[in-house]
């Protein structure tokens with residue numbers, strides 16, 4: 076496939092076109108480090124509150140913690156007030172190491188939108204332009220943005236918003252092809268942005284229902300996108316990232332999943348999580364994420380139950396994974 080833009084964003088070259096999308100509660104530093112070797116060319120942190128940054132909140136600082144291996148990195152900011160967001164950019168530049176500043180205009184969660192942040196910006200086009208232009212002027216790093224099709228079915232304005240972002244100096248726009256009203260359900264509708272990538276002077280990244288290489292390549296071809304964002308379906312399935320990055324390079328490769336190998340991946344992820352967050356800090360997230368490594372296997376319900384019922388501590392989780400790994404390696 077020919078892509079309308081080279082694999083670079085804002086003048087920064089990237090090794091490929093697959094972006095690891097932001098997911099609150101999941102896209103932590105150990106998750107990003109775990110996923111990168113599977114063909115990720117850029118990873119985005121989960122959304123970080125500008126107010127949290129200004130208050131010097133310890134938990135907020137965790138969200139932008141990075142490492143030598145965790146690059147190129149986009150740090151995602153959300154906020155509702157230009158003044159706060161500008162100060163937050165200054166804090167990030169002083170305290171964090173990253174290549175891109177990503178602005179969140181897609182979050183549908185009422186707690187966020189009722190303050191005027193996230194996808195509620197899609198309803199304030201004029202203010203949005205002032206906000207983004209000022210942040211682009213302030214930021215020393217290229218600014219990217221993530222949006223949705225619109226607030227709801229009756230107010231789809233993705234094309235207008237992309238024009239605003241383009242005029243404001245944004246270097247890449249990611250469109251999650253759902254409306255705010257859809258949340259994360261229903262289908263992503265790429266027909267709404269057919270050919271958009273060819274009409275913009277900045278690269279387009281598509282997000283939504285990225286669950287296999289064929290469907291994702293079709294969505295990119297339809298929209299004229301040059302980048303692809305992997306989110307939910309990569310959780311517990313790192314080989315999907317490998318298949319997508321191969322497809323983006325024009326190779327149709329399928330990597331069969333085996334229970335033993337999946338258990339090995341899950342163990343690697345577990346150890347990374349524990350070494351960063353400690354056993355207590357990692358436990359809740361591990362309980363939610365580990366079963367996902369086995370979702371398409373016969374007996375996955377039994378495995379899921381084993382995690383829920385017996386995995387009260389990390390060592391029991393480790394034992395379950397080790398036994399799955401060994402049982403399937405003989």
Ligand SMILES: Cc1cc2nc3c(=O)[nH]c(=O)nc-3n(C[C@H](O)[C@H](O)[C@H](O)COP(=O)(O)O)c2cc1C
Nearest residue numbers: 096097098099121122221251282283284285306307
């Ligand atoms: C649990 C969860 C948390 C998310 N957190 C963020 C976030 O912090 N910032 C953001 O821009 N998008 C966030 N998203 C949206 C994803 O990045 C992605 O756009 C969305 O899941 C659609 O892609 P998919 O259908 O392939 O998963 C989140 C999605 C999920 C499921």
